[in-house]
Structure formats: structure tokens, C-alpha cells
Amino acid sequence: MDEQRYRSNYALVEFSEHLGTDPDALDIPWAEFVGDESTERVFRVPVEGAVDGYVTIQAFDVGTYGHEVLINGEALSGFDLPPAAGWQCWMDVLTGATLRAGENAIQIRRDTESGDDFAVGTVRVNWREPTSDVDSI
Incomplete structure (x- = not known):
């Protein structure tokens, strides 16, 4: 009986966006101020x-819990970005959302109940995908 083989794969998604209420709250000229939701990015x-x-999310100056990561419009379960001063790199499992073959979308949504301002740099989306024996040589 043949066992299914997998290989790891990923997509890098560049945001460089500042989410928040005040465009001047963070000294990050490289990040575009976008308000409550990041631009929806496709991978x-x-x-x-x-x-x-x-x-894996590269984030700057997250102040509160409650912000969400959405994959194909579905929010991941649990908390997605924990508070941390300065830069952080946070990993979150894709529970509550499914990757599909072809185009997928990712977006970050700010908790509007908070007055938090933070930035999102680069996000790496990782998965395992089935491969044939020929591909795994």
C-alpha cells in the first residue's frame, strides 16, 4: 500500500501596512496607513x-488582543496577534480556515473596540502539499 507523501511549501505576502486610528501614531514611514483592515492580498x-x-506574521507594536487574520474571508480561531512592544514574529495555525488550490486571500483586521495602532510587515503562509514519488526524488 502506497503512503501519501508530502512536501512543504509557502508563500511570502508583503503588507507593509499600518492599521489603527491615527496615521501619525507610529513612526514607520515605510508602512501605508490603511485604517481598520489591511489590503486583501492574494497568494x-x-x-x-x-x-x-x-x-508567521511579522508585526510591530501590537498593543491588544482581538485583532484577526482572515484566510479566504474566514477568521482564524483563537487570538491571532498577541500584544508585544516593538517587532515580533508570531505563528498561528490555520484553524477555522482552509487553503484551496489556486488563489487564496489573506487579510488582517484590527479590533475596532481598541485604540490600537500597529503595523504588519511580511506574512509567510506555510502548508504541506501532496506530492508524487517522482516529485520527491
Whole structure:
């Protein structure tokens, strides 16, 4: 009986965006102020059957819990970005959202109940994908 083989794959998604209420709250001229939601970014998954997905998020000056990461319009479960002064790199498992073959979308949504201002740099979306024996050589 043949066992399904997998390989790891990923997509880098560049945001460089400042989410918040005040465009002057952070001294980050490289980040575009976007308000409560980041721009929806698109990335590709080349095959059907992607599993074990997770995101690694580079964020700056997150002040409160409650902000959300959305994959294909579905919010990940649990808290997605913990508070931390300065830069952080945070990993979150894709629970509550599914990757599909072809185009996928990712977006960051700020908790509007907070007065938090923070920035999102680069996000890496990771998954395992099925491969044939020929591909794994």
C-alpha cells in the first residue's frame, strides 16, 4: 500500500501596512496607513489537498488582543496577534480556515473596540502539499 507523501511549501505576502486610528501614531514611514483592515492580498497554492497550514506574521507594536487574520474571508480561531512592544514574529495555525488550490486571500483586521495602532510587515503562509514519488526524488 502506497503512503501519501508530502512536501512543504509557502508563500511570502508583503503588507507593509499600518492599521489603527491615527496615521501619525507610529513612526514607520515605510508602512501605508490603511485604517481598520489591511489590503486583501492574494497568494497561490499550486495543488489540491494542502494540509497543516499556518501563518508567521511579522508585526510591530501590537498593543491588544482581538485583532484577526482572515484566510479566504474566514477568521482564524483563537487570538491571532498577541500584544508585544516593538517587532515580533508570531505563528498561528490555520484553524477555522482552509487553503484551496489556486488563489487564496489573506487579510488582517484590527479590533475596532481598541485604540490600537500597529503595523504588519511580511506574512509567510506555510502548508504541506501532496506530492508524487517522482516529485520527491
